[in-house]
Amino acid sequence: MKTQIVLASASPRRQELLRQVGIAPLVMPSHVDESGIGGTPEQMVMELSRLKAEDVSVMIAGGSAGDFRKEELAPENTVVIGADTVVSVDGRILGKPGDEEEAADMIRLLAGRRHFVYTGVTMIFLPSGERVTFAEGTEVEVYPMTPEQIRRYVATGEPMDKAGAYGIQGYFAAYVKGIRGDYNNVVGLPAARVCQELAARDLF
Amino acid sequence: MKTQIVLASASPRRQELLRQVGIAPLVMPSHVDESGIGGTPEQMVMELSRLKAEDVSVMIAGGSAGDFRKEELAPENTVVIGADTVVSVDGRILGKPGDEEEAADMIRLLAGRRHFVYTGVTMIFLPSGERVTFAEGTEVEVYPMTPEQIRRYVATGEPMDKAGAYGIQGYFAAYVKGIRGDYNNVVGLPAARVCQELAARDLF
Numbered sequence: 324m325k326t327q328i329v330l331a332s333a334s335p336r337r338q339e340l341l342r343q344v345g346i347a348p349l350v351m352p353s354h355v356d357e358s359g360i361g362g363t364p365e366q367m368v369m370e371l372s373r374l375k376a377e378d379v380s381v382m383i384a385g386g387s388a389g390d391f392r393k394e395e396l397a398p399e400n401t402v403v404i405g406a407d408t409v410v411s412v413d414g415r416i417l418g419k420p421g422d423e424e425e426a427a428d429m430i431r432l433l434a435g436r437r438h439f440v441y442t443g444v445t446m447i448f449l450p451s452g453e454r455v456t457f458a459e460g461t462e463v464e465v466y467p468m469t470p471e472q473i474r475r476y477v478a479t480g481e482p483m484d485k486a487g488a489y490g491i492q493g494y495f496a497a498y499v500k501g502i503r504g505d506y507n508n509v510v511g512l513p514a515a516r517v518c519q520e521l522a523a524r525d526l527f
Numbered sequence: 528m529k530t531q532i533v534l535a536s537a538s539p540r541r542q543e544l545l546r547q548v549g550i551a552p553l554v555m556p557s558h559v560d561e562s563g564i565g566g567t568p569e570q571m572v573m574e575l576s577r578l579k580a581e582d583v584s585v586m587i588a589g590g591s592a593g594d595f596r597k598e599e600l601a602p603e604n605t606v607v608i609g610a611d612t613v614v615s616v617d618g619r620i621l622g623k624p625g626d627e628e629e630a631a632d633m634i635r636l637l638a639g640r641r642h643f644v645y646t647g648v649t650m651i652f653l654p655s656g657e658r659v660t661f662a663e664g665t666e667v668e669v670y671p672m673t674p675e676q677i678r679r680y681v682a683t684g685e686p687m688d689k690a691g692a693y694g695i696q697g698y699f700a701a702y703v704k705g706i707r708g709d710y711n712n713v714v715g716l717p718a719a720r721v722c723q724e725l726a727a728r729d730l731f
Contacts, residue, residue: 344701346654466723495712497548497722497731501665506710507700518669518701527701 324392326526329407336492337512342516344527351364353405355377358519364411368443373456376405376445383449401449402526408519409509412438417487427477429488434498440487440509446520455520459513461504463491468498530730535583535609541716542698547720557582557609565680570661572647578661579650580609583672587653605653606730612715614691616642621691631681633692637700639671642727644691644713659724663717665708672702685691 330337335350341348343505353375360367380403410417412432420426440463445456470477476495482488491502491509507514521527534541537556541604544571545552557579564571571616584607614621614637624630644667649660672680680699680729695698695713 329540340700343697345698379641466719472726491662493547494549496718499719503707503709504705504709505703506695506706514700515670515703522676 325400326521327401329379329383329401329403331375331403336490336510337406339513340507340510340512344518348404351382357407363411364416364439364441365443365460366428367416368407368409368441369445369456369458370443371407372443372445373454374405375407376403376447376454378381379403379405380447380449389481395465400523402415403447403449404517405445405447406442406512408442408486408508409438410440412487418501419484419486420482420488423477423483423491426482429471430468430473430482430496432475433465433487433489434473435465437462437464438487439463442508442511443514444517447492450522457516459505459516461502461506461508463502463509464500466498466500472498477522495524528606530725531605533583533587533607533628534603535579538610538715540694540714541610544711544714544716544718545721548722552608552644555583555586561611568613568620568643568645569647569664571620572613572645573613573649573660574647575611576647576649577658578609579611580607580651580658583607583609583654584651584653584660606689606725607651608721609651610646610716612644612646612690612712614642614644618690623688623690624686624692627681627687629711630686630692631677634677634680634686637669637691637693638677639669641666641668642691643667643729646712646715646717648721648722652728661719661720663709663712665706665710665712667706667713668704670702670704676702685716 328346328348329509330348330350338348338350355374355378357371360370417429420429431483441458443458447454479494481490481493491499505513518527531548531553534554535557535713536553540553542552559578559582561575621633624633636687644665645662647662651658684700685694685697708716723731
């Protein structure tokens with residue numbers, strides 16, 4: 324029996340990462356209020372990933388899954404994946420920038436030093452309801468950047484929809500000296516760890 | 528004056544990495560005999576990158592640069608980039624596999640442990656003739672793999688044109704636990720270091 328993976332996220336980068344490893348996910352964005360979640364970066368992203376995956380699981384169970392055909396969403400062979408990513412630097416947590424000025428502030432904060440990227444993931448296996456939640460951390464070291472390089476990078480528009488205001492898989496690759504951990508975790512989903520969890524259940 | 532980057536390599540992945548950071552290279556594959564180069568992995572890839580970049584520099588200087596228009600190759604504003612990548616594990620150096628059986632042998636060797644990927648780069652700045660050569664190393668940790676997973680991975684065909692028989696930017700991402708160093712160096716070109724060298728000369 325083929326397993327259907329449902330991605331509880333509208334992020335095109337997370338979809339692309341799953342396709343890269345041969346998984347064609349159904350995409351069902353969750354509607355979760357992301358405000359007011361506290362704790363460490365790891366706790367935050369795990370909690371948000373759990374809320375997202377649960378929200379979509381309830382949609383599937385309740386039959387309110389939008390335009391999808393019922394047979395695509397038979398709960399007896401579905402894995403729902405929720406994920407959330409933040410950047411942590413110097414005790415501050417960076418989400419997506421609100422405008423270009425904030426994006427430039429974030430890049431200035433990251434240039435010439437190391438920071439951490441955390442992605443929290445929750446996988447809900449239906450119909451058993453079994454779930455796993457974990458957070459993966461990756462250290463990223465950025466080269467020093469001149470004010471002109473920061474200005475040019477922000478002007479590309481790339482920072483605006485990304486946690487920490489950069490895309491390691493885009494132009495910003497020019498400024499990433501190295502990482503320690505899973506690269507795809509920085510892109511937005513630790514795909515290898517997700518595959519390990521699937522493989523442990525004979526689903527990959 | 529705009530600088531033209533010439534990539535002395537037919538690798539589509541190296542071209543793609545340069546485009547990712549906003550550089551549109553001219554592609555002029557070198558014709559270098561790669562056999563008989565010895566030494567450590569770092570020495571090997573540096574020497575091969577130097578031979579490749581010099582071969583193409585000579586082609587440009589001699590006007591035998593194939594179909595390119597002369598004004599595209601004005602030597603007064605050209606940087607030639609040569610690169611070579613190998614995988615090193617347990618004292619063995621892995622290049623591209625000769626057939627599927629050899630690819631499977633390589634993946635078996637890499638599964639469940641750490642190895643290093645080295646890319647050597649030579650940049651020749653024309654017309655001064657100034658050159659830099661360096662090697663960048665990245666440590667890669669691969670999850671354990673079952674015989675069935677190795678068989679399925681080799682069957683994708685992805686290993687056949689790649690040093691060490693895997694593409695970290697392809698399906699193999701499912702099995703990469705983490706890295707230490709520059710991800711793009713594993714793909715085939717340490718693009719950030721290349722950009723740093725260009726920026727140090729006001730060319731990026």
